[in-house]
Amino acid sequence: MIDKIERANQVKRSTARLSILSNSMLVIMKLVVGFGIGSVSIISEAIHSAIDLIAAVIAYFSVKKSAEPPDKEHTFGHGKFEDFSGLIEAGLIFVAAILIVREAALKLMGQGTELDSRLLIAGIAVMFVSAAANWYVSSRLMKAAKATESIALEADAWHLRTDVYTSLGIFAGLALISLTGWKFLDPLFAVAVAIFIMKAAYDLTRRAAADLMDTSLPEAEEERIKSIISEHYLQYASFHELRTRRSGSDRFMDLHLVVPKNLTVSEAHSLSDHLENDLREAFPRSSITIHFEPCDMNCDACECNSTCKDRIYRESHSE
Incomplete structure (x- = not known):
């Protein structure tokens, strides 16, 4: 039984490290391309990925801490660290959503960097790469979360899964802009990203709070x-x-x-x-x-x- 639990803890840590590596690369890519072409929707996705990176780091340390055996001060173990991790991650997503809405509002009012239509292909490409990478990593995280029953990994998986959908949405939006020339679609898609991840944050908050409040098992x-x-x-x-x-x-x-x-x-x-x-x-x-x-x-x-x-x-x- 001890070996089984230790194997589960190793799976948690290795999968959390994969999430950190993937998010680090995506943040750099999106920031470079987003500022390069002046796309607020891609910059909003970079912010989203940066929050995902912070969440991945929190998830890694929380699963590492929760695996520690009970001690004198924590006689019931350290499992609550994962629940606190989920709650913190939800709060970070809310912050990201607010920043995205702010940037989109400035763009709609004519402020901020002008979208460079000539480089849209770079934005479309990075959104496709982001969606593919996050789909792979989120699938790995979700599988590990179910196998080890880790709310921290599950929260991280849902973060990346929402990133997949929002990246695909922005991918479609940029493609539409390249065909129509309607640049106002860029901040509108950014707002759609914010609404989507707010819903994910709300669901995650409920789940983490339920465990912190000692709600009965399903x-x-x-x-x-x-x-x-x-x-x-x-x-x-x-x-x-x-x-x-x-x-x-x-x-x-x-x-x-x-x-x-x-x-x-x-x-x-x-x-x-x-x-x-x-x-x-x-x-x-x-x-x-x-x-x-x-x-x-x-x-x-x-x-x-x-x-x-x-x-x-x-x-x-x-x-």
Whole structure:
């Protein structure tokens, strides 16, 4: 299990480094071409990529920190670093969107650098390269995020995926300008970029805030947890008060398990170990707490199954 977690941490770090390298190259390309031809939409994309670069750096350090084991000051681990990373990244996207809108507004009012139609082909080319590169890197990030359940990598992946769509939009816009000569389309496409990434920032803020507020795990995951526990129904009477939350890639769950009242401490401990192992097989980075309660043989109260009730009855009358 430890080797599996360490492999996941290595995947996180290597994929985050790839994102940093890719974004660094794209920022330089877009800034050079954007200022070279005076395109506010390409400059806005450069700003977007610069924010993506900062987000990638934050994601790298957050996944590195969250992988550290619990210590004296952080007894529940460091998973929240990933959630804070997602929240910071969302804030950075909002800032980028505001800067883009400002630049576009200045352009629409006749201020700023005039678009050089003669060099539009360079802008079209860099947008195509940007879209292709970000599609590849975002796919790698999303795959790693799903495999390691990292919100930091997922946030970075969504950043780059939005960059793919906005780059394609500006690619189409510049191509349209080259055909029609309508230069006012350049700042309009920049505003469209800003609106699109604001939506991405809003969704990311909700996701990160949910984990910081200790919101329960998704319904599908809770149903999976209940299903795993129910596979051992012959060994207990019932369970209740299941509580779950998430911290980065780490999950926390606790529940009350009702067992036959004559179950020994050793038997209860063995059952607990068995349940925890099965749950961690499905959810590797999990902290599980099980509180045992004795069954009072009152099915209306504890909803115990008939098999368990019969077992309690036989054992209590064999003494």
